[in-house]
Amino acid sequence: MKIKKAFLLFPPCPIPKMFPKRVQMPLGIAYLTSVLLSKNIEVEVLDSLIEGWDEVVEIDEHNVQFGLRPVEIAERVKTFLPDIIGISCMFSIQAKVVSEIAKEIKKKLPSVKIFVGGAHPSSMPEDAVSDDNIDFAIIGEGEETVISLIRCLGENKSPSDIDGICYREENGSIVLNPKTRYIGNLDNLSFPNWDFLPVEKYFRLNRPHGTITRNNRIIPVVTSRGCPAKCVFCSIHPIWGRKYRARSPENVVNEIEELVKKYNVQEIHIEDDNMTLDKRRAEKICDLLIARQIKVSFTAPNGLAVWALDDGLLRKLKNAGFYRLTLAVESGSQSTLTKIIHKPLKLEKVFEVIDSANKIGFDIDVFFVVGFPGETPEEMQKTFDLGKKLDVSSVKYFVATPYPGSELLDIARKEKLIPDNFDPRDIGINAVKGNITTEYFTPEGLEKKVLKETMATQIALLKKHPLKYTFNIFRNYVLKDPGATLSFACKTLKSKFLR
Numbered sequence: 001m002k003i004k005k006a007f008l009l010f011p012p013c014p015i016p017k018m019f020p021k022r023v024q025m026p027l028g029i030a031y032l033t034s035v036l037l038s039k040n041i042e043v044e045v046l047d048s049l050i051e052g053w054d055e056v057v058e059i060d061e062h063n064v065q066f067g068l069r070p071v072e073i074a075e076r077v078k079t080f081l082p083d084i085i086g087i088s089c090m091f092s093i094q095a096k097v098v099s100e101i102a103k104e105i106k107k108k109l110p111s112v113k114i115f116v117g118g119a120h121p122s123s124m125p126e127d128a129v130s131d132d133n134i135d136f137a138i139i140g141e142g143e144e145t146v147i148s149l150i151r152c153l154g155e156n157k158s159p160s161d162i163d164g165i166c167y168r169e170e171n172g173s174i175v176l177n178p179k180t181r182y183i184g185n186l187d188n189l190s191f192p193n194w195d196f197l198p199v200e201k202y203f204r205l206n207r208p209h210g211t212i213t214r215n216n217r218i219i220p221v222v223t224s225r226g227c228p229a230k231c232v233f234c235s236i237h238p239i240w241g242r243k244y245r246a247r248s249p250e251n252v253v254n255e256i257e258e259l260v261k262k263y264n265v266q267e268i269h270i271e272d273d274n275m276t277l278d279k280r281r282a283e284k285i286c287d288l289l290i291a292r293q294i295k296v297s298f299t300a301p302n303g304l305a306v307w308a309l310d311d312g313l314l315r316k317l318k319n320a321g322f323y324r325l326t327l328a329v330e331s332g333s334q335s336t337l338t339k340i341i342h343k344p345l346k347l348e349k350v351f352e353v354i355d356s357a358n359k360i361g362f363d364i365d366v367f368f369v370v371g372f373p374g375e376t377p378e379e380m381q382k383t384f385d386l387g388k389k390l391d392v393s394s395v396k397y398f399v400a401t402p403y404p405g406s407e408l409l410d411i412a413r414k415e416k417l418i419p420d421n422f423d424p425r426d427i428g429i430n431a432v433k434g435n436i437t438t439e440y441f442t443p444e445g446l447e448k449k450v451l452k453e454t455m456a457t458q459i460a461l462l463k464k465h466p467l468k469y470t471f472n473i474f475r476n477y478v479l480k481d482p483g484a485t486l487s488f489a490c491k492t493l494k495s496k497f498l499r
């Protein structure tokens with residue numbers, strides 16, 4: 001079966017009714033487009049979120065799904081008549097709709113091969129291919145794997161030697177080849193190809209990761225893959241692995257320069273797990289941006305590791321165009337950080353970095369996570385108290401969520417902190433929804449507490465910087481999505497009266 005045509009798809013996503021919709025240019029799909037084109041495969045790309053932005057279907061009392069419907073997607077696929085379809089299943093909550101799409105496609109094109117990749121199938125590959133309509137799950141980064149698989153299919157060979165895939169044999173048994181090899185030199189990868197996506201529509205909507213932006217013309221970039229830390233809640237290791245692999249500063253800056261020339265990009269969102277882990281490399285990226293006079297704004301909405309920052313690096317980042325820091329502090333309790341989360345971070349470092357960053361003039365967002373197995377109410381209170389105390393622009397509290405691929409899910413299962421029938425495919429995007437029950441809290445109790453503390457923290461932030469706070473809320477929430485902002489505010493206010 002010679003593979004000549006590939007169709008790449010970003011599927012719809014279920015979200016809670018009260019949440020604002022978000023859509024970011026799908027970087028994984030753009031990387032895969034590049035490698036497929038380099039092998040002379042004709043490519044068609046469909047991001048069903050951007051194309052179906054106005055299509056919102058109620059799925060239950062609390063949730064809607066937005067994006068093109070599975071039948072519409074199957075129609076589009078049929079028109080292109082591909083040999084393979086690659087579906088990116090980034091979030092576990094998309095897994096069920098991915099199955100629906102695969103079913104609709106196979107009804108129309110029974111012999112087409114369906115590949116799935118992304119965070120969810122990377123963590124639960126066997127689950128993905130136990131669906132009869134899905135032929136292959138690709139584990140972790142897909143650029144090399146997809147090409148090996150296409151070669152195998154083209155030569156009618158068994159894929160049994162391919163690293164990092166999962167599939168069903170003809171007799172129905174599942175073969176799982178774990179991911180053991182990662183791309184050694186990321187500079188060898190072609191830059192992501194955005195030409196097959198409606199770039200101007202993403203710019204116009206401007207609803208990317210992080211919500212708060214300065215400009216509209218934004219494109220995401222990844223400068224490194226992998227993180228050696230072992231945070232208990234983190235689910236990224238099945239995708240990028242534990243080894244830190246970084247692109248050279250020249251390669252990164254060449255990509256950014258190209259994006260500015262080609263798309264007149266004004267802002268870059270760095271989506272690395274840990275962009276500044278290699279401090280020298282991060283400094284060199286900044287130096288090159290300055291030397292080449294590339295004038296774009298930067299943020300890293302996925303967070304920067306606080307332990308990998310210092311005053312010197314912060315100054316360089318600011319001079320290079322970074323205006324906002326998203327700091328993953330995680331907890332206000334040192335013992336929770338060290339003994340439960342296993343994050344290599346000292347709270348003194350948090351104060352030092354925030355102090356420097358304020359002096360340099362950054363806007364600062366801080367993320368916290370509460371609700372770990374073994375975490376006491378007193379330890380959690382330290383987090384909420386720190387959140388109210390910090391001199392930053394925004395503070396978000398998330399509830400620890402047992403995503404597949406995280407150690408947290410293993411602990412929760414082993415210690416029976418989640419129901420036996422817990423299905424990770426039902427983990428929605430409500431980041432304050434509890435799942436775990438411990439001797440100290442229930443999911444419902446924790447959710448109420450977090451909403452109450454969120455409101456108290458918002459008031460504390462408003463009091464510290466009334467003008468800046470109001471401006472940011474107005475520009476980035478009220479103007480962008482008035483309905484969702486109002487509904488979210490009502491729910492948060494209501495929680496004040498809940499005990």
Ligand code: B12
Nearest residue numbers: 024026028086087088091092117118141142209235429431
């Ligand atoms: C950017 C991002 C977002 C963006 C999404 C952008 C988009 N449409 O592309 C936004 C802001 C929307 C987002 C939101 C959320 N996110 Co997010 N996000 C990320 C992040 C930081 C980077 C993703 C990325 O662009 N990576 C770079 C590209 C190059 O990699 P990639 O997409 O994974 O693709 C590669 C491989 O996976 C593979 N591949 C992918 N698809 C396919 C398909 C085929 C056919 C093949 C062969 C290969 C393949 O090959 C690609 C190239 O190597 C990841 C963390 C991470 N490191 O992955 C979390 C991550 C995906 N997000 C996560 C979560 C939890 C969320 C939220 C639920 C958080 C929340 N509670 O609000 C929401 C939910 C979504 C929503 N509807 O709002 C989790 C997912 C866990 C899970 N199993 O569900 C991750 C893994 C982070 C984590 N905490 O562990 N997110």
Ligand code: SF4
Nearest residue numbers: 227229230231234273
């Ligand atoms: S949470 Fe951040 S620092 Fe911790 S393991 Fe994940 S990517 Fe690394």
